[in-house]
Structures are given as structure tokens and as C-alpha cells.
Amino acid sequence: MAAFLTWLTKWQTGVTWVDADHREITAMLNRIVDVNRRAPTQDPATAGREVLVVLDALIERTRRHIHAEEAFLREVRPPGYDAHRCEHALQLAEFTDLRRALEEDGAPDLNPETLQAFKRWFFNHVIVEDRDYAEYRDDEPEAAPTAPSPDWAD
Ligand SMILES: [Fe+2]
Numbered sequence: 689m690a691a692f693l694t695w696l697t698k699w700q701t702g703v704t705w706v707d708a709d710h711r712e713i714t715a716m717l718n719r720i721v722d723v724n725r726r727a728p729t730q731d732p733a734t735a736g737r738e739v740l741v742v743l744d745a746l747i748e749r750t751r752r753h754i755h756a757e758e759a760f761l762r763e764v765r766p767p768g769y770d771a772h773r774c775e776h777a778l779q780l781a782e783f784t785d786l787r788r789a790l791e792e793d794g795a796p797d798l799n800p801e802t803l804q805a806f807k808r809w810f811f812n813h814v815i816v817e818d819r820d821y822a823e824y825r826d827d828e829p830e831a832a833p834t835a836p837s838p839d840w841a842d
């Protein structure tokens with residue numbers, strides 16, 4: 689079966705660590721879709737746990753990416769910085785809500801609307817919006833900056 693998302697080089701921002709993170713998030717989205725596709729063939733409790741495990745990994749990886757990205761954006765302060773941070777916060781809140789709903793329902797599968805929402809987020813935010821700030825970089829950092837504190841907000 690075709691991958692949910694196939695990475696294209698035209699999606700690159702030109703910032704190596706950002707692109708590496710985005711590729712990793714692409715792989716995690718594909719993983720969650722694969723696990724979700726298998727869910728109907730499994731015992732519901734097992735499938736439900738598996739979906740939550742991969743969703744947790746996606747949330748954690750996205751959170752770390754956002755920490756690093758915001759540390760970078762704080763330095764360059766591109767236009768739209770505040771709106772970009774709001775988008776980050778909203779997306780993490782949506783992921784967290786989704787996780788809570790799945791756990792409460794005990795439903796193992798993500799519905800098609802949710803999967804389309806993942807895709808929309810990925811294209812609109814990760815690919816389109818993140819590419820805009822790449823032109824403001826001075827020197828590319830050697831590695832992703834570490835999060836300044838456990839609390840990702842300022
Ligand atoms: Fe990003």
C-alpha cells in the first residue's frame with residue numbers, strides 16, 4: 689500500500705536539522721497510519737494501545753521539534769513569529785486532545801478526517817510556513833538547539 693506521505697526534496701527548508709526533523713515526523717506519520725490500518729485485524733485493546741504508543745511518540749517528537757524551532761526563531765525573529773508560535777501551540781493542543789479522546793473511547797482507530805487533518809497540518813504548517821523562515825537564517829546551526837527548559841513556552 690502506498691505511503692501516506694512520501695518525502696519530496698522540494699519540501700526542504702535548506703536548514704539541515706529542520707529538514708531532518710521534518711523527515712522524521714513524515715516517517716512517524718506514516719507509522720501511525722500503518723498501525724491504524726492494521727487495527728481492525730487486531731484485538732481492540734492491543735490495537736488501541738499500539739495507536740496510543742505511536743501517537744505518543746509523534747507528539748513527543750513534534751514537541752521537541754517545536755522547542756528547537758522556537759529557539760531558532762527567537763534569534764531571527766522573522767515576520768509572523770508570534771503567529772507561528774501560536775500555530776505550534778494549537779497543534780500540540782490538538783494532538784493532546786486527540787490522544788485524550790482516543791484513550792477515553794478505547795477506540796483504536798483514527799478516523800479518515802483525523803488522518804486528513806494530519807496531512808493538512810503537515811503541508812500547511814511544516815512545509816509551507818516553515819519554509820518561509822529559512823531565508824532569515826544567518827548561519828545554519830550545527831545541530832538542533834536544545835530546548836531551553838522543560839516548559840516549551842517562554
Ligand atoms: Fe517545523
Ligand SMILES: [Fe+2]
Pocket residue numbers: 757772776813814817818
Ligand atoms: Fe514551525
